[in-house]
Amino acid sequence: MPIRPERAIREAARNATAHRATTIMLILVTMAMTTATFITAGRAAAAEEAVLHSVDNAGPRLIEVTIAEPSPGVDVSTLDRFKHIDGVEWVLGLGPARDVRSSVTGARVNVAARDLLSPLPPEVTIDPGRSPRPGEAIIGADTQQRLQLIYPSGALLDSGTSRAVVGAFSASGAITDLDRLVLIQPGATSAPSQATLVYLLADQAENVAGIVREVRALAAVSPVDSLVVRTAPELVELAAVLSGEIGGLSRQLALGAILVGVVLVALTMTLALSSRRRDFGRRRALGASRSALIALTLLEAAFPVAIGVIVGTIGGLTAVVLWMGTAPPIGFIVAADLLIALTGTAAAIPPAALAAAQDPVRILRVP
Amino acid sequence: MIELTDLTFAYSVADPIFAGLDHRFEPGTSTALVGRSGSGKSTLLYLIGLMLSPTSGNIAIDGIAADALADWQRAEMRARLMGFVFQDALLDPARSIIDNVLEGALYNDVAGGDTREEALALLSRFGVTVDSERRPGQLSGGQAQRVALCRALLGEPAIVLADEPTGNLDDMSADIVWDALLGYAAAGATVVIATHDRQRAALCTSIVEVGHADPA
Numbered sequence: 001m002p003i004r005p006e007r008a009i010r011e012a013a014r015n016a017t018a019h020r021a022t023t024i025m026l027i028l029v030t031m032a033m034t035t036a037t038f039i040t041a042g043r044a045a046a047a048e049e050a051v052l053h054s055v056d057n058a059g060p061r062l063i064e065v066t067i068a069e070p071s072p073g074v075d076v077s078t079l080d081r082f083k084h085i086d087g088v089e090w091v092l093g094l095g096p097a098r099d100v101r102s103s104v105t106g107a108r109v110n111v112a113a114r115d116l117l118s119p120l121p122p123e124v125t126i127d128p129g130r131s132p133r134p135g136e137a138i139i140g141a142d143t144q145q146r147l148q149l150i151y152p153s154g155a156l157l158d159s160g161t162s163r164a165v166v167g168a169f170s171a172s173g174a175i176t177d178l179d180r181l182v183l184i185q186p187g188a189t190s191a192p193s194q195a196t197l198v199y200l201l202a203d204q205a206e207n208v209a210g211i212v213r214e215v216r217a218l219a220a221v222s223p224v225d226s227l228v229v230r231t232a233p234e235l236v237e238l239a240a241v242l243s244g245e246i247g248g249l250s251r252q253l254a255l256g257a258i259l260v261g262v263v264l265v266a267l268t269m270t271l272a273l274s275s276r277r278r279d280f281g282r283r284r285a286l287g288a289s290r291s292a293l294i295a296l297t298l299l300e301a302a303f304p305v306a307i308g309v310i311v312g313t314i315g316g317l318t319a320v321v322l323w324m325g326t327a328p329p330i331g332f333i334v335a336a337d338l339l340i341a342l343t344g345t346a347a348a349i350p351p352a353a354l355a356a357a358q359d360p361v362r363i364l365r366v367p
Numbered sequence: 368m369i370e371l372t373d374l375t376f377a378y379s380v381a382d383p384i385f386a387g388l389d390h391r392f393e394p395g396t397s398t399a400l401v402g403r404s405g406s407g408k409s410t411l412l413y414l415i416g417l418m419l420s421p422t423s424g425n426i427a428i429d430g431i432a433a434d435a436l437a438d439w440q441r442a443e444m445r446a447r448l449m450g451f452v453f454q455d456a457l458l459d460p461a462r463s464i465i466d467n468v469l470e471g472a473l474y475n476d477v478a479g480g481d482t483r484e485e486a487l488a489l490l491s492r493f494g495v496t497v498d499s500e501r502r503p504g505q506l507s508g509g510q511a512q513r514v515a516l517c518r519a520l521l522g523e524p525a526i527v528l529a530d531e532p533t534g535n536l537d538d539m540s541a542d543i544v545w546d547a548l549l550g551y552a553a554a555g556a557t558v559v560i561a562t563h564d565r566q567r568a569a570l571c572t573s574i575v576e577v578g579h580a581d582p583a
Binding site: 003004007011014015018019278279282283284285286287288289290291292360361364365 | 409410413416418419438439442443445446447449451453457459461462466470471473474475476518530
């Protein structure tokens with residue numbers, strides 16, 4: 001094509017401005033197509049994202065390992081090995097449960113306590129107070145209420161040993177059950193405790209099964225059935241199924257909206273170009289090749305299509321955010337916009353090719 | 368130079384519009400194609416303009432067998448070498464006057480800035496005094512044809528083809544257009560005009576009688 005690209009773009013922009021009715025129609029069609037895509041498929045994509053996000057929450061990623069009698073549990077070195085399993089974010093090992101009670105005169109409430117055999121995970125925050133030193137205790141938020149302590153202080157009686165309470169903690173996410181416990185840092189001189197309750201958090205839900213296999217292998221608990229692992233595989237599966245179904249639905253809705261838009265763009269261009277037949281004949285006489293005519297027509301359509309996509313995206317996203325409280329993922333937005341812009345412009349190819357293929361002499365002859 | 372050799376054109380084999388036509392259109396000459404209505408004047412013009420392909424025979428432009436070229440090559444040759452003037456000015460009513468003139472150089476890769484200056488100079492030379500940014504809807508037939516003439520002459524093409532360029536014009540406007548075409552030929556271009564106006568055709572360097580008669 002001997003026409004320079006920058007001149008072709010300028011010419012197409014001027015033509016798009018000159019033929020306002022067609023341009024406005026194309027903007028409206030593309031805008032409607034884009035908005036419809038976002039309100040249907042975009043909303044579904046946002047919902048899918050929310051489901052996937054919930055799958056990625058700690059609940060389905062948490063592995064709870066209980067070692068029951070007659071096995072004594074797993075030692076601290078095994079906990080260290082658990083930490084090095086691929087995909088494990090953190091490990092929390094706790095000793096066997098026992099009752100402790102407040103040393104305050106008259107208080108007879110027993111609460112459950114466990115030895116803390118590993119660092120606290122990020123989900124556990126101590127406020128007020130500080131981390132316990134050997135022999136000291138921190139109490140969970142629920143326990144603090146049960147013990148009717150306004151401030152976490154004083155001491156707890158642990159099988160005749162007094163444990164200073166140095167803080168209260170609250171656990172979030174999937175381990176809120178810890179709030180019902182007292183966590184005691186074992187004394188430096190006391191015998192190393194065995195962990196009978198271990199929590200592991202996987203970085204991704206799909207890694208849970210592999211981590212469980214490794215835990216079973218590393219724990220080497222005997223008898224085997226004394227090691228009980230609890231996960232939430234059903235939730236993971238359900239979320240995967242849901243996200244798959246939503247994804248499928250979103251693709252169908254997007255396809256439908258885009259197909260309707262493509263047909264409308266093609267019809268608009270066909271009508272517009274049929275009224276410009278002499279335009280095409282003149283251009284052919286002045287030296288435009290068929291490919292140049294098609295390229296100019298596509299560029300002319302691309303301007304309103306691009307404007308329609310931008311305006312439609314703003315409108316569609318606003319609607320989805322107001323409706324769902326969340327936007328579809330950025331990947332969906334970019335992919336949907338590119339798809340609509342390309343298919344919208346490509347829809348002008350058949351009418352442009354038909355118009356360019358017409359015999360210019362027949363068009364130009366004056367009867 | 369345009370050279371027609373044994374040129375025949377027929378929409379149906381049994382009834383050729385013309386047959387065995389030989390003629391040379393030399394640079395610096397103006398040629399009138401005359402004949403009765405339907406004799407094939409415009410057809411011959413469009414053949415020379417490479418918008419139709421002959422049934423048989425050859426069209427050579429500057430020694431190149433133009434009729435054998437691919438469609439895009441013929442379009443390129445039109446863009447590079449030819450200017451067209453149609454019977455009705457055939458301006459784009461949606462575009463400004465200056466844009467209509469500039470379209471004459473759009474497809475031949477001429478630099479934009481110089482072309483615009485040249486277009487404005489041409490409009491001024493042919494007495495189109497209205498604002499060039501306005502659309503051509505308000506122009507008279509004569510003014511519109513002068514705008515079309517500017518479009519044809521923009522970029523100084525070596526060949527100008529005019530199909531009944533004054534068929535719809537009053538005498539004064541027709542004189543302006545004819546003078547411009549003949550003057551352009553005198554300046555060295557090859558100008559071919561299809562016309563039924565034998566009085567003005569006589570002003571051309573040569574006349575080709577199209578139809579069943581042999582060329583002059």
